[in-house]
Amino acid sequence: MPGPIYDIAVPHTDPDYVVKPFIAVARTKEGIPFVQMGTRDLHLKTRIVFVLGFKTGKYQVKILQTLVDLFIQGTMAEEFMKVNDEDEALELLKNIKIEGN
Template identity: 35%
Template sequence: MSTVDTSLFTPELVFFDFEASDRVDFFTKMSQILMDKGYVKESWLDAIMTREKNYPTGLAFEHISVALPHVDPEHLVKPYIAVIKPKEPVIFEGMAGIGGDIPAELIVNLGLLAHAEGQVAVLQALMGVFMEEDTVADIRAQTTPEGMVDTMKKYCA
């Protein structure tokens, strides 16, 4: 069985050409979207910004730079995985202090009910996806929310 619950990928949480001047702007806008859609509590914004400051999530792979921000389950109403292709890369700090600033071309925001061990398993599975050149090319080629969902499900299954 996959470590990623692919049912959490939904077209309503796929965004293309997302405009954000920086990660604070990104999180502020995502907070409103996720609250409006009933996924997160008001505490989500402060919690994800604090977590990102303490545990940065930017990763530079050979073929794409990504960010995998996530938050503890108590800030969620229901689980989700949001996939965002920003209009311009959004700067995230490198995970585990590696790589300095990472201009994220793709942001996969995880809202998982699993605690630390489950989140680590999902993060590792996603990292494996972003290491493959053909997989990254397929993800980059997507232009519709439905296509992105199908593609992420295919590689995360």
């Protein structure tokens, strides 16, 4: 997904292939090319990647919407890219509230 400062990617898989639910996040210095959702050939230089693995789609839409709200429409991407280590990143992410939870 294109963002105003940093593009983000949210790859996810079919719940049938998930053994244990997880959310993984990574950031890159140079960016990783991802094809923009809804296109076949528009590549984004993605700097933040959230990999989602859920055993059910129950929370997937809420989590995706929250990530869009915070990282694309909000300022969380800029804050996340400024943290200096894993502990700071984890604390920032732990404070994200998913609506309805």
